[in-house]
Amino acid sequence: MAKNSLYAVAADNFRKDPDLLVDAKNVCMQFKMPSERIDNIKEFAIKLIKRKIKYKKFDVLKNVEFSVSRGESLALIGRNGAGKSTLLKIIAGIITPTDGFVLTKGNVVPLLKLGAGFDMNASGKENIFLNGAMMGFSHREMQKKYDSIVAFSELEDFINAPLKNYSSGMISRLGFAIAVDVNPDLMLIDEVLGVGDIPFRNKCAAKIDELKRGGTTFIVVSHSMSQIMTLCQKAVYLENGSIKMQGDVKEVAKAYVADCEKLGIKTQK
Amino acid sequence: MKKFPSTALGEKLQPVFAGWRKGAITLSSLVVKNVKNQYRRSVLGILWTVLNPLLNMLVMAFVFSSIFGRAGIEMDYPVYVLSGNIVFTLFSAASSNAMTCIVNNYDLLYKTKVPFSVFPLSQIFSACVNFLFSLIALVAVMLIRIPNGVTFHWSMLMILVPWLPAMLLFTAGVSYFLCTLYVRFRDIKHIYSVILRLWMYLTPIFYSLSSLKLSETANEIMQLNPLLHYLNYFRNIISGVIPDWREHLIVYGVGAGVFAIGWLIFRLSRNKFILHI
Numbered sequence: 083m084a085k086n087s088l089y090a091v092a093a094d095n096f097r098k099d100p101d102l103l104v105d106a107k108n109v110c111m112q113f114k115m116p117s118e119r120i121d122n123i124k125e126f127a128i129k130l131i132k133r134k135i136k137y138k139k140f141d142v143l144k145n146v147e148f149s150v151s152r153g154e155s156l157a158l159i160g161r162n163g164a165g166k167s168t169l170l171k172i173i174a175g176i177i178t179p180t181d182g183f184v185l186t187k188g189n190v191v192p193l194l195k196l197g198a199g200f201d202m203n204a205s206g207k208e209n210i211f212l213n214g215a216m217m218g219f220s221h222r223e224m225q226k227k228y229d230s231i232v233a234f235s236e237l238e239d240f241i242n243a244p245l246k247n248y249s250s251g252m253i254s255r256l257g258f259a260i261a262v263d264v265n266p267d268l269m270l271i272d273e274v275l276g277v278g279d280i281p282f283r284n285k286c287a288a289k290i291d292e293l294k295r296g297g298t299t300f301i302v303v304s305h306s307m308s309q310i311m312t313l314c315q316k317a318v319y320l321e322n323g324s325i326k327m328q329g330d331v332k333e334v335a336k337a338y339v340a341d342c343e344k345l346g347i348k349t350q351k
Numbered sequence: 352m353k354k355f356p357s358t359a360l361g362e363k364l365q366p367v368f369a370g371w372r373k374g375a376i377t378l379s380s381l382v383v384k385n386v387k388n389q390y391r392r393s394v395l396g397i398l399w400t401v402l403n404p405l406l407n408m409l410v411m412a413f414v415f416s417s418i419f420g421r422a423g424i425e426m427d428y429p430v431y432v433l434s435g436n437i438v439f440t441l442f443s444a445a446s447s448n449a450m451t452c453i454v455n456n457y458d459l460l461y462k463t464k465v466p467f468s469v470f471p472l473s474q475i476f477s478a479c480v481n482f483l484f485s486l487i488a489l490v491a492v493m494l495i496r497i498p499n500g501v502t503f504h505w506s507m508l509m510i511l512v513p514w515l516p517a518m519l520l521f522t523a524g525v526s527y528f529l530c531t532l533y534v535r536f537r538d539i540k541h542i543y544s545v546i547l548r549l550w551m552y553l554t555p556i557f558y559s560l561s562s563l564k565l566s567e568t569a570n571e572i573m574q575l576n577p578l579l580h581y582l583n584y585f586r587n588i589i590s591g592v593i594p595d596w597r598e599h600l601i602v603y604g605v606g607a608g609v610f611a612i613g614w615l616i617f618r619l620s621r622n623k624f625i626l627h628i
Binding site: 113114115122123124126171174175176177178190192194195198199201203204208211212215216217218219220221 | 369
């Protein structure tokens, strides 16, 4: 009851503030992992009878709270396994947190893996429409985008060849071209920037810049400090699932780099 | 800058409609992909969906008419076998493909915003498309068998409505249940293939129930097989017999019940899938 009313108040405030894009309140994600993996019935039955299924509770995220305003891109930083990608999936609405909630507004486009859902047997052209459909665009809507996607990916000559004959760089290029050809309010990016060769990377950076000027706000997971400094204004530093620090991107990144250097880990400059 | 509608009702309904529309677009493109991939790079392509049940029927008609005999079957035997075959294939293909689809599409599920429920459904509709193609085979065989006394009846149109929706409800329910179970226990795949085999022999696909000369109790037990009712209904409307209200009640009652249970189990376990995949 208390949780529901808390949610209602937060949702009401969130709706009233037109500039607020994301509001995360007390987000907790707990995985209950069986101490050994049981995936067949015989073992499960035996363990159940013996009451031997032990679960290890594992907190991926603990009481994470932050908000994102329009035009204020956010970087999520932290070491591997700090919960950055899980948080991104929760914001995208792909998984639901065990406690707390995340409110989002507008068109949210997750870009967690380039070419997720590509069909290797189908041609590049078919995949453009298939991938578009996964994002909810009808065939006709994709028809309008088709030319610009192909032009951006620079794959004109190979667009009718099956995807299994593409190089990995080409697949990433196609994935990126499809993903950025929408005009989202909020874009979630999980370490997928910096694909392809140097000219294509520059092209991606220019496209991201263009989207940003067009009013898209980003939430980025990245280990490249230079990248997040140019793209984001704010940062959240996660450590073992909790927020260690949040605020201005320069200060937070500095603190993170300092922490890493203390551990003797060199970060990408 | 984009604007968001601020009316309370619009705000509540718009995402629902947008979600449904998105799901429908995703579903249809997945079905097209599944059907295309089935026969990619084969010379005859989609023609195989018609040829396959035909050839199967020939084998079954050839083998079983001499082994089991045609005792108790009033229907033309090739039509009898083919109708049993395509109905059972619809069910078995849909349910066994849907069973593994959540696990197989792991990548897509946790990297994009596609709703989980779309995947089993896409397998069911793909099987349904194949079924519609195999109806062409059925019509072809019936045409060939006209000299042997096969006649066409208007009631055959009842295959599309009301038979097919009831059949799909039942299949979807079983599929949602199986794919939930498969996420947790991978053994199901092996167990289910055996169950399907048994189920096939227990369903009068190439024999008739009356020729088995079962005791009354055994006969009643056989009547518990839902597929038997769907199949009887199907054969009745082909041969011009319109089933009475009891048969309608059975196919829709079982269909709705099984669907409700399967869907409920799927919905309740959906959030835990990530732990087991």
